Amino acid sequence: MDGVIEDGALRRWRMHTHFAEGPDGVAAVARRAAGLQAQDASAVRRQLAARGVTGPERVRSAYADGEVVSSWLMRGTLHLVPAADVRWLTGVFGPRVVAGGARRRRELGLDEPLLERALAVLPELLETPATRAGLVAGLRERGVAVDPDGQAPHHLMAYAAARGVLCRGSEEPTYRPLPEGRSPEPGGALAELARWHAGAFGPVGPEDFATWSGLGLTAARRAFAAAGLVEVAPGLSVLPGAGPPPEGPPLERLLGPYDCFLLGYRDRRLMLDEAHARRINAGGGVIRPAVVRDGLVVGTWRPGGGPDTVERWA
Template sequence: MIEDALLRRWRMHSHFGDDSGAGGPAGVARRVAGLQAQDAAAVRRALRVRGVGDPGEPQRALLAGEVVVTWLMRGTLHLVPAEDARWLVGVFGGRNLAGGARRRRELGLTEDVLAAALEVLPELVERPLSRAELVRELRGRGVEVDPTGQAPAHLTAYAAAQGVLCRGAEVSAGQPGYRPLPPGRALAGEAALGELARWHAGAFGPVGPEDFAVWSGLGPTVARRAFTAAGLIEAAPGLFTLPGAEPPPPGPPLERLLGRYDSFLLGYRDRSLMLDPAHARRINAGGGVIRPAVVRDGRIVGTWQAEGDREAVELWE
């Protein structure tokens, strides 16, 4: 049995122990199993606290094609290495397609409209286009997509889940450009699930299959298959990590100021080990919004916010 304090510290070091920023955004994204990316400012912060200090580096890496953004774990946008994007879409694409089917029908995205869009989109994204530009081009070619409301977002998510496109660098302020999903490593089936479980265990471990199920959104049955395929070792009853991984040696506390939606707060089924339930709503008041958090040795001890050029911290303990 691992004592709670050691487990928290071990998990913190798994995720943040190498904060060198080695490999730039692509290297960091692979080490921490992707970064949640629905908020561009939050991605910059997530990379910063993991060693990528230059705020212009994410855009440079996107322009260079080293990383891309697409809908993956839990149907949410993630920044991942470009060479891993295609096999990850293979794992999550079908599930994400099924999850959005009803809403697409409600928005008028019929099977005929979607099929017509998929015929045209590969040609359109040969050059980066914003979502509004994509819809305008589609409509100009007779594909009837309502340019208002949520239809454009659901259309691009559908095409991404089909492996047609992904997000790249911004084409204007706050407007990501869409580009073809790049080629990459050929992984599928159990090999892909095992690789994903290794990513999760390396970034968040020690973890159990129930943690992987919640983090990935793939469900408990698939999670158990993934853990079987991953070749992990048991660090304690029900908790697994990568072969060769060891608890961190004694040392000063490891501390980070995490931004909104930070992936570290989304890697576990039960956050009570890291977040006192009495303070839980101060970090997640409901829905999918995760507030900035102060983390010390794997325990959330406060919140913070930017005030001009400084950071105002509120500690609970």
């Protein structure tokens, strides 16, 4: 273990870890970024563009070819991930999604008997990709009385995804059965998840992993202990063989809304001056577009509608 890493060097190291060049393609970038936050289709495209994958047709093709899917994973939020990884990730996050949504499901009339009947029927409705409205209509035709209005359909889909029955298979969205996939690497799913996080965001500590994953600090410490990471400074680890970036010009990116780079750490103050924090993190989980140079947020920008508008404060 080396000594303390200065703030500027840590920011630059993290920036280069996250935006380092690597295999091209939507699935490859999604794995390298440890998942792309996907509640907004345009935000997914911006995250990919910041990492060298441009064009909305590439996302559509990756979905259509079965290379990627999306489901409710880290922090209970919709993420785009490689299809080969969604099953083991669901094994990690599914129980938390189920538990976290229990009260709201009851309020929406989604009691346990109804949910079990729905899970029994859904596989036959997923023989071809289906929309949420189509799935609800099919359930109702088979006697599973899901209210088609309001939030019940959304919560039912999230529940079925958490139980390993389905996932989202397109941007529109449509749903498909949860694909088979590979097993986690040595050390188990939590250890592999910690390696994903360190590989995308490192140097990081268990506290960062706990914030990013939503799994809590006890699980994070257990994951880090099993992951085989290398500590490069007190409380900060990377994948074996990873090192600081070489000297060179500043690395700058225009990040779209909800970019995962701004969601991987316990404390954003290292990368985002508190004087400007509300201009990027507006509250309510909203993350606005940001200009980032060597890991420091130096401005904001407005995508689309003509030439990109950039406003810098540093």
